[in-house]
Amino acid sequence: MQRSGRLGVGIIGAGHVGPVLGAALAGAGHAIVGISAVSSTSRDRAEALLPGVPILEIPEIIERSELVILAVPETELTALVAGLAQAGLWQPGQLVLHTAAPFGTDVLAPARALGAIPLAVHPAMSFTGTSLDLVRLQESFCAVTAPGAVQPIGQALVIEMGAEPVLVEEKDRRAYAEAITTAASFSAAIVGQATAILASIGVDSPGQVLGPLVRSAVENALSAATAGTIDVASLAQNSFGADAPEETP
Template sequence: MNSSDGRSGRLGVGIIGAGHVGPVLGAALAGAGHALVGISAVSDRSLERAEAMLPGVPVLSVEQIIERSELVILAVPTAELKQLVEGLATLKVWQPGQLVLHTAAAYGTGVLAPAMAAGVIPLAVHPAIVFTGTTLDLARLAESYCIVTAPAPVLPIAQALAVEMGAEPVVVAEADREAFARTIGAVTAAATDAVSDAVASLAKMGIEHPGSVLGSALHSAVDIALRRSKAE
């Protein structure tokens, strides 16, 4: 990746969090030529996911990842992000000039303030898809958008990383991140519940391939709704 601060095209990337998001973003960046230095994983399920998505990438402690990485990706639940950043600042492990990227939709870069005080470069990049934690997400990333927020001098870095993950970057202001998260969260939650209920109802009717039947109707309905919104 060529950036305005002269960084080389190949970054050493460390991933904190082996949930549905972190391993997928790691695989996407590895596919773009970056080197994965390690991933943190605690539970058996997260260890299995890390091995499946990132075979051969070492499982390291959070402190080891920060020590060895030029780019640190914080792919942890939103509720845990602030405490994690503050705790690591207290331990004095952040490194000046290090890129630190979090994936939480509701936060801009303000949540990284304790790390910024140690000299890190803050980036907020949220892929606007629902992750499964599998290779299916890599294809979905290629058809998706990343919501990016960063200080103006380093915004091109955040945008470039989104592109390298396969997505199209969309800049959202710091003050709008929370509202964005509420809007997208409400829509995806409602859609997930409605689709699950509808598929179950069709299955009870004895309809074959209820998911495919419903999917066909949904695709056309969403397409019409989006076309109408563009026309207004």
């Protein structure tokens, strides 16, 4: 039996993100009513993370759901929302949540025009599409953009998924997305370059060799950023294991 205050949740998109968020919400007691999945890979992923949840067509998911999660590529989001609005599928009072980093709730305007309640929630983490993400989600933050009256709903959903909400204004979503993309892409590129160099000189398991260094360097940089005292030269020196020069008394 569904507990009071629990939602019927439908998920459009069975990539790396949708099934994980669905599993997190299911763990909080919400009922996952269905998920859309096209490829065999996405169907397998949905079955692994959401066993027993039916694979449904998109119109049926929207019809059954109190909360619809649009976990689709950002390049497809605008057309999808508009097309479903043109078909008259969005329902008054229905929560519609998308997970695209660059967009706030403006992209959901066609659904809002039909009475749906818009939410933009982006988890700031790199997804694998496996149960490992459920653990990582517990240590992550989610950007929440929503009209003022419904911001608490977005924040509550994030907390129920185990993450921490961070409010991001509509006008700031592009900058937020740039920061997230920069951190993810540069981290991957730099680690890839460094491991390739070690491999080229015959170092076995270069990823394991660099792991402690990269993790400690990133943690130091994040701690310094939180304190507002980043000193790139000092962080780099410490990362190489060199002692900083002593201060003159």
